[in-house]
Amino acid sequence: MITKRIIPCLDIRDGRVVKGVNFEGVKDVSDPVALASFYNDSGADELVFYDITASSEGRALFTDVLEKIASCIFIPLTVGGSINTVDDFERVLKCGADKVSVNSGAIRNPNLIKEAAKKYGNQCVVLSMDVKRVDGKFTIFSKGGRENTGIDAIEWARKGVLDGAGEIVVNSIDTDGVKQGFDIEMLEAISNVANVPIIASGGAGCMEHFKDLFNAVPGVDAGLAASIFHFKQVEIMDLKRYLIENGIEMRI
C-alpha cells in the first residue's frame, strides 16, 4: 500500500534558508542545497520550499537554488510562495519543481488553479491554505495568515479540487507554532470533502503527534513540519521507525 509521507519544509529568503538551524555535519545550515541533501539522506519523502523573498533579485536567487537542488536530489520537490500566474508555474517547473503550491495567488486570481491544472495536469497543482477558526467556522486567511478573507475553508477546498488541485496542504493557524499536535478536527473536516491527498501542517511537536494524526484522520496522506526537524527535536528516521512500529506504513 502507498505510504504516509513525512515532509520537511524550508523557508527561503534571498536564496538562503530562514530560521536558525543547527546540524552536525551540515557546515552551512542556511545553505538550502546542503540542508536539502541532509533531509534527502535522512529519509524525507518529499521536500517543500517556500520562497518568502520580497524582491525580484531574491526570486532569481531562489530559482538558481532550486535548480541546484533539483540537479542532485531525486525525490519530489514542491515549490510555493509568490505563485500568482501560470508564468510563475513555468518559472519554477523549468528549474526542477515537480509540484507548485498556490496560496494567496489562488485567492487573488480565481482562475489560477483551473488554468495551471489544464496546462500542467492536476498532479502538478497544490492548493495550500492557511485556515483559522473565526466564530467557530474554518476560515481562509491570506498574506501569510495576516488577512481574514472571509472565505469558508470547506467550500474553498471543495472548489480547489473541482478546479483541478491535485493535492491540498492544510496549515492550521490555530495550532501552528504551539507544538501541541496537528489540528485533527480541521483536517477531518477538510479531508471529508476533498478526495485528493491531504498534507497536514501546523502543530507537530513530537513523534506521537504524527501517530495521532495518521490514526485519527485516515484521509491525511502526509505530515509537514519545519522547526521540529530543523532543530532536531525529531529525527526523520527515528520518526519513521516509530510510526512503522505503530502500524503505519512508511518508506525506509
Add this chain to the structure above:
Amino acid sequence: MIAVIDYGVGNLFSLCSSLKYLSIDSVVTRDKNIIEKADKIILPGVGAFGDASDKLKETGMFDFLQEQAATGKPFLGICLGMQLLFEKGYEYGEHEGLGLIKGKVIPIESVLKEPLKIPQMGWNKLDIVKKDALLKYTNQGDYVYFVHSYFATDCNDSISSTTEYGATLTASVSNNNVFGAQFHPEKSGTVGLNMLKAFNEI
C-alpha cells in the same frame, strides 16, 4: 549515448538531471539521425494517453520508434511513456499505442476493491515478479514514487514487478529489449537512480 525522446509532453528536468548525475551521456531530441545513432532510447511522458499518442504521430516518432525498438536497441518507457508501449490505451476513448508489449492500459478505478484516491500519488512498494536487467539493483520491497490514474493490464508475460493499491497493479514490464516503468525512477531516490544505471548497463 541515450536519446530521450522529445515529443512535447512533460517536464524532462529531473530525468535529464538524474542521467547527468550518473554521468550517463544523453540528449533530448526528436532528430531521427541522432536517435538512430544513439545506443539506447528513453520515452518519457506525463499527461493523457490519446494526446501523447497523437503527438508521437505528429512528430513522426510513432512508426520510427517502432522501427527503432525492432532493431533490438534497449528501450525504456517511463510513466505515460511506459503506457504507450502497449497496444491500446483507454483514457478518454480508445487510442493506439506503440504495441511493443502485449496488453492494454485501463483506469485504476475500474479494478479497485475499495475506494481510494486517484491518482495513486506517493511512494509504494515493489513486488518483484521477474528480475530482469532493469531491476538488476532493485530489491524486493523497495519503494518507488508513483503518480498515475491508469495502469497496464493483460500483460502477464511481460510483468517484472507489481505494486498494491486497492488491487495488484503493474509497476514495471519488459519484453526482450523493451522495458517500462509505471513509476518515476528519476523521482525515486537511490532506488530509481540505480534503475537508470542498470538500464544504461544493458
